[in-house]
Amino acid sequence: MENKPEEPITPDHIIFNAIAQGDLVEFKSILAQHKGNVDFFDENGMTALQHAAYKGSKEMVQLLLDRGADVISGKHEYNYTALHFGALSGNSEVCKLLLDAGAKPMTTNSVGRTASQMAAFVGNHHTVATINNYVPLSEISFYSVPQGQQTEPYLPPFLVEPLHKFVLCVNIHPVRLALNLQHTPALLDNADKVSNVLEMLCKREMTRGSDTNEVMAFKYHYLAYVIREINNIRDKQKPNADKEDKKHDIVEMFAKKLLKPGKDGVSLDLMDSFLKDCVREFPYRECTTFHQMVTSLTSKDPPPALSIINCTINGQRGFVDAIPYCSTCGEEKPAKKCSKCKSVQYCDRECQRLHWFVHKKACNRESSVPNNTSNSKPIVDAAELTSELQNLVAG
């Protein structure tokens, strides 16, 4: 969008230029000088917020929202909303900001496509999952107010935000959920209340009439199931163990259980049966989502239960991406690699540490070279693991 020389230069032109060029300094200075409404329109009826969303600029989107930019309306000729543009940009955080500000995920453009469908169309899978997994904070805070004769709410108010964040997670790998819980211990300390509220949310999703959301209902059930399991491990621990040590141990015990390879040395049999039990315990057995999962799980040569659940919650990918995953928690595009064999990737040292009991044999095999016996020691001692962890290099 270049200014034609004969056109007068207005704040609108300058702000659209600043957005197009990603010039945050200029953008901030225009906003600071302009005291009025920030819903500027360009010649195509696109607002400044829509441009900033399309550009995938989290800062600009946040600044415009802080100034009261309208997240819903617009005059775009094909009825694209700010969320449609955010979805096209592939910036999930921008979409999250717009959703928090009240963007409606089900709004369609003039060809009947929602924002998440547009994101899928251009292959922004993480954004698809972010939008489809979105739940307004009010859904959770509903349970933090006493209802009817209650003197105490189902959910203590201080748990509303941590639970909201936990529910919005896109990576639903059980070890990632355990790590998330480790970082928000309040949820685990109140595991009974939290899993109870999650089951109530599940029921609520199934009883919304035409707005019933089976997928979200299953996700709530799944999260409740994982929290209960981690809490069971915690209950079985010695009561006199040091509190910090305990938290550390719970994730480790949980990870060791789920990541332990089966007889073939590759497939995760325990993970599979853990997750199959979760599907089996889903109380709404008449619904399509349940039937689809059971059909996949009982098919000949079934895919791992984790990928079936992941597809159910986050949607089928249009094509198989060669995206690297963290070997421990399934996070996409992890930052680190095993420095020794370079064949596995991890988010960080914690993920590498949790996976070492599985990886150490393969690592020694892959990195061993003739005449170098030190690399093929069958057992890796603690000192070696420490140095291995220190050698973690950026991927």
Ligand SMILES: [Zn+2]
């Ligand atoms: Zn990880």
Ligand SMILES: [Zn+2]
């Ligand atoms: Zn290795």
